[in-house]
Amino acid sequence: xxxxxxxxxxxxxxxxxxxxxxxxxxxxxxxxxxxxxxxxxxxxxxxxxxxxxxxxxxxxxxxxxxxxxxxxxxxxxxxxxxxxxxxxxxxxxxxxxxxxxxxxxxxxxxxxxxxxxxxxxxxxxxxxxxxxxxxxxxxxxxxxxxxxxxxxxxxxxxxxxxxxxxxxxxxxxxxxxxxxxxxxxxxxxxxxxxxxxxxxxxxxxxxxxxxxxxxxxxxxxxxxxxxxxxxxxxxxxxxxxxxxxxxxxxxxxxxxxxxxxxxxxxxxxxxxxxxxxxxxxxxxxxxxxxxxxxxxxxxxxxxxxxxxxxxxxxxxxxxxxxxxxxxxxxxxxxxxxxxxxxxxxxxxxxxxxxxxxxxxxxxxxxxxxxxxxxxxxxx
Amino acid sequence: xxxxxxxxxxxxxxxxxxxxxxxxxxxxxxxxxxxxxxxxxxxxxxxxxxxxxxxxxxxxxxxxxxxxxxxxxxxxxxxxxxxxxxxxxxxxxxxxxxxxxxxxxxxxxxxxxxxxxxxxxxxxxxxxxxxxxxxxxxxxxxxxxxxxxxxxxxxxxxxxxxxxxxxxxxxxxxxxxxxxxxxxxxxxxxxxxxxxxxxxxxxxxxxxxxxxxxxxxxxxxxxxxxxxxxxxxxxxxxxxxxxxxxxxxxxxxxxxxxxxxxxxxxxxxxxxxxxxxxxxxxxxxxxxxxxxxxxxxx
Ligand SMILES: Nc1ncnc2c1ncn2[C@@H]1O[C@H](COP(=O)(O)OP(=O)(O)OP(=O)(O)O)[C@@H](O)[C@H]1O
Ligand SMILES: [Mg+2]
Numbered sequence: 001x002x003x004x005x006x007x008x009x010x011x012x013x014x015x016x017x018x019x020x021x022x023x024x025x026x027x028x029x030x031x032x033x034x035x036x037x038x039x040x041x042x043x044x045x046x047x048x049x050x051x052x053x054x055x056x057x058x059x060x061x062x063x064x065x066x067x068x069x070x071x072x073x074x075x076x077x078x079x080x081x082x083x084x085x086x087x088x089x090x091x092x093x094x095x096x097x098x099x100x101x102x103x104x105x106x107x108x109x110x111x112x113x114x115x116x117x118x119x120x121x122x123x124x125x126x127x128x129x130x131x132x133x134x135x136x137x138x139x140x141x142x143x144x145x146x147x148x149x150x151x152x153x154x155x156x157x158x159x160x161x162x163x164x165x166x167x168x169x170x171x172x173x174x175x176x177x178x179x180x181x182x183x184x185x186x187x188x189x190x191x192x193x194x195x196x197x198x199x200x201x202x203x204x205x206x207x208x209x210x211x212x213x214x215x216x217x218x219x220x221x222x223x224x225x226x227x228x229x230x231x232x233x234x235x236x237x238x239x240x241x242x243x244x245x246x247x248x249x250x251x252x253x254x255x256x257x258x259x260x261x262x263x264x265x266x267x268x269x270x271x272x273x274x275x276x277x278x279x280x281x282x283x284x285x286x287x288x289x290x291x292x293x294x295x296x297x298x299x300x301x302x303x304x305x306x307x308x309x310x311x312x313x314x315x316x317x318x319x320x321x322x323x324x325x326x327x328x329x330x331x332x333x334x335x336x337x338x339x340x341x342x343x344x345x346x347x348x349x350x351x352x353x354x355x356x357x358x359x360x361x362x363x364x365x366x367x368x369x370x371x372x373x374x375x376x377x378x379x
Numbered sequence: 380x381x382x383x384x385x386x387x388x389x390x391x392x393x394x395x396x397x398x399x400x401x402x403x404x405x406x407x408x409x410x411x412x413x414x415x416x417x418x419x420x421x422x423x424x425x426x427x428x429x430x431x432x433x434x435x436x437x438x439x440x441x442x443x444x445x446x447x448x449x450x451x452x453x454x455x456x457x458x459x460x461x462x463x464x465x466x467x468x469x470x471x472x473x474x475x476x477x478x479x480x481x482x483x484x485x486x487x488x489x490x491x492x493x494x495x496x497x498x499x500x501x502x503x504x505x506x507x508x509x510x511x512x513x514x515x516x517x518x519x520x521x522x523x524x525x526x527x528x529x530x531x532x533x534x535x536x537x538x539x540x541x542x543x544x545x546x547x548x549x550x551x552x553x554x555x556x557x558x559x560x561x562x563x564x565x566x567x568x569x570x571x572x573x574x575x576x577x578x579x580x581x582x583x584x585x586x587x588x589x590x591x592x593x594x595x596x597x598x599x600x601x602x603x604x605x606x607x608x609x610x611x612x613x614x615x616x617x618x619x620x621x622x623x624x625x626x627x628x629x630x631x632x633x634x635x636x637x638x639x640x641x642x643x644x645x646x647x648x649x650x651x652x653x654x655x656x657x658x659x660x661x662x663x664x665x666x667x668x669x670x671x672x673x674x675x676x677x
Binding site: 068069070089090091095096097099101103104105106107116117120121164168 | 573574
């Protein structure tokens with residue numbers, strides 16, 4: 001998704017010969033009895049843009065803090081370039097972290113905050129000034145260089161924190177919600193800047209975000225976490241199209257989840273019986289599923305078509321009444337109630353003006369989708 | 380402005396006028412009078428019954444003779460200078476002793492902090508005078524300190540600490556330590572720990588992170604603590620007279636002797652007025668610092 005089709009595919013995680021830059025080897029982190037990180041094993045490769053996604057309190061910051069050197073794993077090993085990091089203090093690690101709380105030095109100006117790390121590096125004095133100016137320009141804060149952190153806005157502070165962590169161009173950059181306080185336009189611009197920096201410097205990024213769209217746009221791979229565990233690590237498109245669990249499907253984007261029992265109907269084909277009086281759902285899956293297994297069927301709203309008449313060519317079609325229409329500008333979401341009371345969401349692009357839309361409240365419509373549009377999930 | 384607002388603003392001013400300005404004016408007036416063997420021991424004495432004419436003769440008899448006398452006699456200047464020196468040195472020693480204490484307190488576990496705080500304040504629960512007297516018991520030639528050192532064989536003859544400036548320094552540092560510890564602790568305690576982590580992340584060692592981040596951020600507490608120690612130490616009287624020797628020259632002691640031994644109230648008052656002027660300078664500086672800090676926090 002992040003890469004245009006013309007570029008060679010960047011997928012070192014599929015290459016068994018590739019050496020990961022960072023390795024988490026069954027890392028567990030406990031605070032007292034509380035398990036913040038639960039037996040996590042991941043490989044992150046050089047030049048990746050790795051996004052951590054998960055609900056608040058699932059351990060994203062803790063994972064980063066272990067990489068930066070502020071927390072020690074209770075069990076397991078973290079390797080950078082094949083070397084165990086356990087005894088390397090934070091100031092000797094080739095990582096820089098952007099803190100969720102920004103942690104700007106209140107007694108130093110914006111300029112001095114950004115220069116702070118450079119002054120502690122072997123960089124010659126004469127090069128520090130231009131580098132800081134470059135960073136200021138990047139985050140569009142040239143005019144605020146002389147101000148103290150308390151004299152600028154929250155979004156500007158966030159950009160100072162970002163610039164400060166980028167300034168040293170470290171091997172590994174840890175960004176803890178770097179763009180949360182920015183407006184959409186500036187956020188998108190900064191996302192592209194980050195991708196640009198990443199391309200130019202070859203820095204590896206580990207980024208925490210609450211914004212799935214952001215993860216989808218910038219990441220080479222996404223890790224979805226829950227309660228300190230890695231639930232799924234995959235490319236953004238696979239996370240979206242082929243979630244491995246109801247949790248991931250539900251966490252990323254909008255989804256209809258239908259509970260039912262599967263029975264095989266042919267090579268990789270299944271029928272899911274899910275409600276009295278409703279036709280079975282025809283679905284495809286690569287997994288072998290025994291007859292009568294309880295499963296969840298997950299389908300994204302935009303994969304469901306909506307029409308006045310029953311389409312002849314679709315594998316699945318159900319009839320219902322439009323209960324609600326949510327107009328979101330470029331798309332509209334229709335909530336359709338089926339005869340058995342089940343609510344299904346369908347999303348349609350608004351390619352016509354509002355006044356000329358075909359359907360309105362209480363219309364009876366057909367919802368249809370192909371047998372490969374959704375996925376069968378076992379957990 | 381409504382009545383409540385006026386009342387609210389008037390209250391502190393009323394207190395200041397009653398407890399500071401009026402006594403100051405009385406002292407200032409006495410400093411302009413002359414010594415006399417009478418009760419009160421100075422003249423002229425203001426007599427309301429003499430009316431307007433009496434007031435004019437009263438005013439005409441006031442002059443700055445005592446100030447001229449003070450500037451002529453170098454005992455007083457030496458006393459002022461020596462007070463400034465003793466106050467400044469004690470302040471620095473107090474800072475050096477207090478900073479690690481405050482730092483340790485701020486690093487301690489949450490559940491320990493109230494206890495540590497209590498321990499710092501605990502000495503205030505007994506009389507200041509008793510605590511200074513007990514230092515005599517510790518520092519004198521037959522005191523605990525010398526007993527212990529002699530007993531351990533570290534020294535052969537008792538150390539003469541009592542009745543020297545060293546004893547005065549010890550007394551002042553001991554007495555005013557909490558005034559230095561508490562403001563420094565207050566700034567260190569509210570400091571965001573992630574700042575140190577950020578500094579380390581950007582390449583600082585523990586020590587350079589302390590110099591570049593912790594110390595500058597605790598500056599307001601250090602300044603407040605220094606003033607809180609320096610100002611009372613400058614006018615200190617009890618400690619130098621109990622622990623200091625004959626060569627310990629402090630203006631508080633001079634003041635006391637003028638007042639109670641010589642019974643020369645006018646000169647004593649002039650000494651007090653000059654001391655006040657000397658103190659007002661650091662107090663104004665202190666106020667400025669507070670003001671700046673408040674603005675910075677907005
Ligand atoms: N020093 C600590 N002591 C005890 N518990 C901690 C500590 N640090 C984190 N935790 C706990 O570990 C869990 C994970 O915290 P973490 O900060 O990693 O969450 P997060 O995923 O970054 O959340 P958010 O999205 O809200 O930032 C939380 O439940 C938190 O309460
Ligand atoms: Mg966090």
